[in-house]
Amino acid sequence: MLCIVFEILYVHLKNAHRNWSDFWMSVSLNRSYNLPLNLAGRAFVLSFFFFFFTDVFDEIKCIHLSLFLEEERRMSHMGFRCLEISRWVICGLIGILTGLIACFIDIMVEKLAGCKYQVIKETCDEPIAAGSGIPQIKCYLNGVKIPRVVRLKTLLVKVLGVICSVAGGLAVGKEGPMIHSGAVVAAGVSQGRSTSLKRDFKMFEYFRRDTEKRDFVSAGAAAGVSAAFGAPVGGVLFSLEEGASFWNQMLTWRIFFASMISTFTLNFFLSIYHGKPGDLSNPGLINFGRFESDSVAYYYYELPLFMGMGAIGKVYLGVALHMKMSKFNVSVCVRYVHRPCLQVMEALLVAAVTATVSFTMIYFSNDCQPLGPEHNEEYPLQLFCADGEYNSMATAFFNTPERSVRSLFHNQPGSYNPLTLGLFTLTYFFLACWTYGLAVSAGVFIPSLLIGAAWGRLCGILLIWADPGKYALIGAAAQLGGIVRMTLSLTVIMVEATGNVTYGLPIMLVLMTAKIVGDYFQEGLYDIHIKLQSVPFLHWEAPATSHWLTAREVMSSPVTCFNRIEKVGTIVDVLSNTSTNHNGFPVVVQVLDSDEPAKLCGLILRSQLIVLLKHKVFVELARSRLSQRKLQLKDFRDAYPRFPPIQSIHVSQDERECMMDLTEFMNATPYTVPQDTSLPRVFKLFRALGLRHLVVVDDENRVIGLVTRKDLARYHLGKHGLEELQLAQT
Amino acid sequence: MLCIVFEILYVHLKNAHRNWSDFWMSVSLNRSYNLPLNLAGRAFVLSFFFFFFTDVFDEIKCIHLSLFLEEERRMSHMGFRCLEISRWVICGLIGILTGLIACFIDIMVEKLAGCKYQVIKETCDEPIAAGSGIPQIKCYLNGVKIPRVVRLKTLLVKVLGVICSVAGGLAVGKEGPMIHSGAVVAAGVSQGRSTSLKRDFKMFEYFRRDTEKRDFVSAGAAAGVSAAFGAPVGGVLFSLEEGASFWNQMLTWRIFFASMISTFTLNFFLSIYHGKPGDLSNPGLINFGRFESDSVAYYYYELPLFMGMGAIGKVYLGVALHMKMSKFNVSVCVRYVHRPCLQVMEALLVAAVTATVSFTMIYFSNDCQPLGPEHNEEYPLQLFCADGEYNSMATAFFNTPERSVRSLFHNQPGSYNPLTLGLFTLTYFFLACWTYGLAVSAGVFIPSLLIGAAWGRLCGILLIWADPGKYALIGAAAQLGGIVRMTLSLTVIMVEATGNVTYGLPIMLVLMTAKIVGDYFQEGLYDIHIKLQSVPFLHWEAPATSHWLTAREVMSSPVTCFNRIEKVGTIVDVLSNTSTNHNGFPVVVQVLDSDEPAKLCGLILRSQLIVLLKHKVFVELARSRLSQRKLQLKDFRDAYPRFPPIQSIHVSQDERECMMDLTEFMNATPYTVPQDTSLPRVFKLFRALGLRHLVVVDDENRVIGLVTRKDLARYHLGKHGLEELQLAQT
Known part of the structure; x- marks a missing residue:
């Protein structure tokens, strides 16, 4: 029970921050009312303050x-x-x-x-x-x-x-x-x-x-x-x-x-x-059973059929509904179900509805199958059936979903009647959608596979001449591909999990069709979730029509710069200023006897500055205390990844007048681009090098702006050409 | 026959240029004596002149x-x-x-x-x-x-x-x-x-x-x-x-x-x-037959055994010998077997030796197996055996290698006797090594697999209790992995070609062991070949101990730069100068009323300049002939990829005095780095962005050097730390 209580708090905290724009407010709130509740004894609320920096x-x-x-x-x-x-x-x-x-x-x-x-x-x-x-x-x-x-x-x-x-x-x-x-x-x-x-x-x-x-x-x-x-x-x-x-x-x-x-x-x-030590040919946790290869696994005229299965509206519907449902859930969680107990109630409600619906379905279905010697069930359920028979609806509902998938793939033709499958698909689909949005440890793979396998098998049965197990596999792939959209890895995962490469080609075709059709209507489920949380997620390439945008238009400007030797007071003020919560600061050097703007000579990060302030690496102190230990890489490493916030570092009024020499600690060769660089080029630099800050300079090497991930993630290819998204300000 | 003659010429040309340092000499040679011989009617000798640029x-x-x-x-x-x-x-x-x-x-x-x-x-x-x-x-x-x-x-x-x-x-x-x-x-x-x-x-x-x-x-x-x-x-x-x-x-x-x-x-x-239209479950060209899965495919105590097979010296020996042999061949081809007819003779010799050795082996081996109903051979050879029997040595030698591999994988235990396998392995190994270096369309996959399968099966037979087919598979993987060293893709290829994912884990283990052991002694075969041809091939990462090298030490300097508006004569002279065959030229702009060095404003390529010269895009002409068609992207595309050489472009003495405005054609935002950038950082830029030229600038944005692929490919991690390779000058 302890862990459950703890987890509810955890979920609560998580949801409270899902809306990043509420961040500042919520941090202060959390700090006041959550600390006493922290069961594990660590003030993790404090620490995630710094994750933003x-x-x-x-x-x-x-x-x-x-x-x-x-x-x-x-x-x-x-x-x-x-x-x-x-x-x-x-x-x-x-x-x-x-x-x-x-x-x-x-x-x-x-x-x-x-x-x-x-x-x-x-x-x-x-x-x-x-x-x-x-x-x-x-x-x-x-x-x-x-x-x-x-x-x-x-x-x-x-x-x-x-x-x-x-x-x-x-x-x-x-x-x-x-x-x-x-x-x-x-x-x-x-x-x-x-x-x-x-x-x-x-x-x-x-x-x-x-x-x-x-x-x-x-x-x-x-x-x-x-x-x-x-x-x-x-x-x-x-x-x-x-x-x-x-x-x-x-x-x-x-x-x-x-x-x-x-x-x-x-x-x-x-x-x-399992008492068979040494048998390593056992596949992973989720195992769909091996498809034994027939001499002729499938015919080429079946391929368009498979692709049709990949394309059908079900997939689109699936994602659309999933999205609607989980959007509903997310908003409900964030806005109204703030109280942990309400979340528990919601989950209990889902569980109760699941159980009720399942029992109702089982009761009203009359799909009793004879318990033959060849059946694959480990736990056949007799519920409401005659002796020597088992209820196939109950099999689908009450096994672990994985086992249900396996039975849909491998059971003899005739194990399920079409009505059972149709009803099961519909019911399970709505239950899965609802559940996914819950604050529960949940994967979407297996439920999608189960839904897909059910309607796939239904297709197979309706086609009469086909092997329903094969169609169940194709249906599962189509449903999953339409929802998560990971073509290459998904194909390999499916092939490895079914233990048969013969079905590789049809699975690929189905997944590709599902992806193409799906992408036409809607993004994948995970992408939708990522969008809901409005994080600066960079896609693979810059939007196609963004060639006319240049770094000058994309960058944030003006940029807060530091001098190579900077007053501690200035640094503390900049870092404490909550309205400009930048993480990277260009370091510039002023030409002494001129009014010219300063030239770029490096880049320093917020976290680095904080470590420097914490260890009081000031020019004056270095002179007075020669014996002082030099700051080492280890000091940065020990602080990683939970750097203290600027508020926790005390700097006295005297120290504010000291100077800090950043030369040794800054990145002396930051990546830069001229201001006329096109957006795709900037994007490629970010994506290929994993950058987070890119300094924009003019042809005299003077800083005129700074491009961050957020500046790039704003642009998005919509229905009407390039659109600018409104990303949450952090 | 026509194509054979043609091919011999082709091979000849190819080998003549293998040694890139002889390039200039050979180009002139080839131009004189090969043109009349070109059967297809196109002067391809002329054209590869430009590939270097x-x-x-x-x-x-x-x-x-x-x-x-x-x-x-x-x-x-x-x-x-x-x-x-x-x-x-x-x-x-x-x-x-x-x-x-x-x-x-x-x-x-x-x-x-x-x-x-x-x-x-x-x-x-x-x-x-x-x-x-x-x-x-x-x-x-x-x-x-x-x-x-x-x-x-x-x-x-x-x-x-x-x-x-x-x-x-x-x-x-x-x-x-x-x-x-x-x-x-x-x-x-x-x-x-x-x-x-x-x-x-x-x-x-x-x-x-x-x-x-x-x-x-x-x-x-x-x-x-x-x-x-x-x-x-x-x-x-x-x-x-x-x-x-x-x-x-x-x-x-x-x-x-x-x-x-x-x-x-x-x-x-x-x-x-094959008369079975529509059966698409047929795997590819090279098909090792499906391994039917037993209930227990392998035991965990077999894994170290497999890994041992991956590690054994055979692999090292394989590569070392391969290398020696093919080095011998390459040098022989380039230096002595210049004449096509000698190459034909060499190939004929190999073919003759192969045939002779095979027949000798078959004659002296007494491995006659009964022709049972379960045998997998399509063409069993009776050679020197009693009726109702077939010669298993002949099976191994005279089938296509692929079919031999399949029979080694799948034939019943007892189809081969150990002596046959041992002899076959040795003989075939030397034949394969010799053949690989020949001027023949040759792959190394299948021969390696065959050798590996033979000694793997031998191991399996010697272990008595084991399934020899399984060990043949492992041996094949080990041999191939030790020679070509492509772990991830090779695993997937083997799994897909054998049609069974159960052996995925042992194959992986074997390939990894083979790679680790192999890398300790020697590079992979393909890498050795690449090294023999001394091309500027960039590896995945900069050598580990190269952090202390900076762009300043790596770059070529001084660099030939062009002004934004440059005299045609200067451009022609620079491009014609064979001692500085650069392909990229920084474009600089001179501050009018000062002696300061010029600032970088762009980068232009040799091929671009040639197209500009060819179309006579001169400032003076543009003024006089206002109606002249503007140069379009299409002109560059039409010239791609075989840009004419500078020699073929005629520029009159008057035209030499004209000026060319490069502004519109240069890359106005080339990638640059400061001179203190470390080598790994430069390397990463090249690798991630696919660069070929990187301009090194000082903090005033003045050009001080240019880094090319060749400058990076020179550094190499040897036995005694960082070594500088001598790459062929092109």
């Missing part, structure tokens, strides 16, 4: 350039080799831990589902963690910081949440939380410490910066997919499709390694649990 | 920036959509054509192999086209221009060559040429014209620039892999692993589409050819 990704490496170069130079060839080895070790650990988590979830769900089956009761229907986590991980990999997305606490809550939700019979899947868990494990292991547990293992200190951390989080997400579907290659592709802007071969191999280890660990422990 | 990749888009922007502005939203649709259409065409080529090759090889089987004679043992083509395509995708690598003639020669080589019994495979064919098809289709055939279809003119062309070539290479192995996902990954530095989702999908269409076309036509 740590968007440093690429630059952190360069910001203390001289320090960094110094370290690199001291490092021998051997040193680099050790680093490389630690990267592999970390990826191995990520794989093992993610595999173990998957194993734990699987065993717990099995146990609880077993319980449920025996007593037909709903034991754990309370909400535990909010959302699937995939949109958040997508944003993180894209380079957007979301507060607390990779914390240990999030992991615990996710794992418990998904176990209870899945076993509790809600229309949810476990893959979203698995991916999120993998990411959290990666973020934790790679840093060699846990700020939540207040333990620092003094390991992997080199990796305490955003670029490295993001790479490991990619590996974690891949390991999560791999464990969820037994699809290591699919996992790698998922990470790449969502995260990578710069394809790096070594990184890809490490990600691949983590995926592989994760599947291996899961299979190893599951094989022991 | 067209390394424009990214910049071409921006070089005539104002022209380009003008076009983009004129283009509506609909226009962009049409472009997008044409990209998909082109990818579809690429897929279809590659599939057809694969189909043609397959049918021809089958037919010829059938002939050979019936009459046991070697019909087509002459060399037809040189090398596998994979190293060349790797270089092309990396951004290095190799003369004539994507010409129509290359395609014809490759296709005929591979048919004759494979059917002729040489120890070669057909996948390298397939990949190359795909790339050529892509380059041809996407440009909407063929300069070889002198036809311009006036289509796809927008795509006549290097960035677009390279994207389509990636799609072609993927389609080639896909057709060769029936592995569409593997194809996409191959393209990405070799080519992509900037992962773009839309591009990936188009590549995927091309791969898919290619497999589909191949299967569609093959199914018709």
Whole structure:
């Protein structure tokens, strides 16, 4: 119960901040009323204050350039080799831990589902963690910081949440939380410490910066997919499709390694649990059973049919409804269901409705099938049927969704009658839509697959001459593809999860058709969620018709600049000014005997300035106290990623008059562009190099503006050409 | 015969230029004695002169920036959509054509192999086209221009060559040429014209620039892999692993589409050819047969064994020997076997030795197996055996290598005796090494797989309790992985080609072990070939210990700059100067009333200047002839990719005194870096943005140097830290 109470608080906090524009207000609110409630004893509310100012990704490496170069130079060839080895070790650990988590979830769900089956009761229907986590991980990999997305606490809550939700019979899947868990494990292991547990293992200190951390989080997400579907290659592709802007071969191999280890660990422990130690050919957590290959799997005249299935309006409808429903839910959660208890009530309501509807459906359906020797059910339900028969509607509703999918794929033709399938599709579809918007650990994969498999099988039955199981597979792919829109990785995931490459081509065709048709009407579900949260998410390319926009029109101007040797008072004032919460500041040098504007000589980040202020690295003090320890890279690393806020740093009136020399700490070679650079070119620089700030200079190298992610994410290709979005101001 | 003669000339030309440092000398030589010999009637010798000056990749888009922007502005939203649709259409065409080529090759090889089987004679043992083509395509995708690598003639020669080589019994495979064919098809289709055939279809003119062309070539290479192995996902990954530095989702999908269409076309036509129209579950050209899944495919205690197989010295030996042999061959070809007829003799010799050795082996082996009802051979050979038996050594030697691999994978335990396998492995290994270096259309995949399968099966037999077919698969993966080192794509290709995902994990493990062990000793085969040709190939990351190098130390300096308005005579002199064959020239603007050095205002390419000179875009002429047609983007596109050499452009003495205004044609916003930028940062810019020239400026925006690919490719991490390679000067 403790974790449930805790989680409700957590969800509450999360929702309160979903609307980023309310940020300042809510921070002050949270600080006052949430601190006493924090069960784990850590003031995490305080800390996420700083998350808004740590968007440093690429630059952190360069910001203390001289320090960094110094370290690199001291490092021998051997040193680099050790680093490389630690990267592999970390990826191995990520794989093992993610595999173990998957194993734990699987065993717990099995146990609880077993319980449920025996007593037909709903034991754990309370909400535990909010959302699937995939949109958040997508944003993180894209380079957007979301507060607390990779914390240990999030992991615990996710794992418990998904176990209870899945076993509790809600229309949810476990893959979203698995991916999120993998990411959290990666973020934790790679840093060699846990700020939540207040333990620092003094390991992997080199990796305490955003670029490295993001790479490991990619590996974690891949390991999560791999464990969820037994699809290591699919996992790698998922990470790449969502995260990578710069394809790096070594990184890809490490990600691949983590995926592989994760599947291996899961299979190893599951094989022991199932009493068949050593049998590693067991696929992942979500296993659709193997499609045994016939001599002729499909004919070419079936392909247009498959593509038609991919294209049908169902898919569009699916997304549209999903969106409407979850928009409704999000707004309801944020605006009205602020109270945790109301959220619990909502989840209970959904669970109750789910149960009621299911029982009603089962009662009124007369689809009783004989319990033959060839049936694939582990737990056939006799409910309202004669002896020696089982209720196929009950099979679809009361198994774990995964098992229902498997039975839809593989049961003999005739196991389901069309009416059952039609009713089931409709009912489950609405339940799934409602559930997805709930504040529950939920994946959308499995419910979509189940809905798709149901109507696919229905199509197959109506076509008479076809194998309904095959059509169930195609329907599942179409439904899922229409909703999540990840063509390449999804194909591989489906192929790996069904254990048969023969169906690769039709699955691809279906997914592509679903994507093309879907994109025509509506964005994918995850993109819609990302848009709802209005984060500066950069897409793959600049909008097509944006060639006429130049850096001059896009940039923010004027820019707050610092001098190379700047007064402490000025710095503190700028950092404390809440109306200009920039994170990067160009450093300029004034030509002494002229009125000319200052020339750019570097770029410094808010977080760096804060560390400098905290350690009082002032010119005057350095002179007076020669023995003072020089600021080292370690000081920046220890502060990462939760830099203190400017308010917590006390600067006396005397100190305000001191000077700070930024030369040694700034990035002396920031990326710059001339003001006439076109938007696609600027965009490409951001995307390819993972930039967060780009200084715009004139031909005399004078600063005239600064482009940030937000400036780019504003532009969007709408129905009527280029549109400018109104992004939330943070 | 005509094509054979032609090909010998082709190969000859190719080899003559392999040594890039001899380039200038050989160009003059070739021009004098090869022109009369050119059978197809086109002076292609002349044209590859210019290939050295067209390394424009990214910049071409921006070089005539104002022209380009003008076009983009004129283009509506609909226009962009049409472009997008044409990209998909082109990818579809690429897929279809590659599939057809694969189909043609397959049918021809089958037919010829059938002939050979019936009459046991070697019909087509002459060399037809040189090398596998994979190293060349790797270089092309990396951004290095190799003369004539994507010409129509290359395609014809490759296709005929591979048919004759494979059917002729040489120890070669057909996948390298397939990949190359795909790339050529892509380059041809996407440009909407063929300069070889002198036809311009006036289509796809927008795509006549290097960035677009390279994207389509990636799609072609993927389609080639896909057709060769029936592995569409593997194809996409191959393209990405070799080519992509900037992962773009839309591009990936188009590549995927091309791969898919290619497999589909191949299967569609093959199914018709084989009299089973509509059966599309047929995998690609190279098909290892389906591994039917047992309940327990492998045990975890077998994994270390598999990894051991991946690691064994064989792999290292393989590469080392391969390298030695092919180095020997390359040098022999270049230095001594200059005469085409000698190359023919060498190939004939190899063919003769292959045949002799095979017969000797078959004669002395007594491995006669009973011809049971369950045997998988289509053409069992009775040679020297009693009736009702077949000679298993002959099976291994005289089938197409692909069919031999299949029989090693799938034949019943006991089909081969260990002595046969051991002898076969050794013999075939040396034959394959020798053949690979020949001037013949050759792939290294299939021979490696065959060798690996043979010793893998041998291991399996020696282990007694194991399934030899499984070990044959693992051995094949280990051998191939040790030689070509493409972990991710290779895993997927193997999984797709064997049609069973269960073996995914062991294959991965084996490939990774093989890669790690192999990398410790030696680079992969393709990398060795690339190194032998000393092209400026950029790896994924800058060498680890290069942080202390800055742009100032790396750049070429001083740089030839042009003024914004420059005298024609100066331009002609600079372009004609063979000692400074730069391709990019910074454009500077002089401050009128000062002695200060000039400031950077743009970058212009050699090819652009040549087009300008050719069209006589001089300031004076523009004034006198107001009616003169304005130079358009089309003029640049028509000249692409074979820009005329400066020598062919006649500039009179009067015209030399004219001025040329470069403002409208230069790239006004070239990428620049300050001189203190570290090497890894410069490297990342090049790799991520596909740059070819980067201007180094001081803090006054004055040009102080230029970094090119060659400057970066020089640095290399050797055994003793950073080493500077001596790259051939072009």
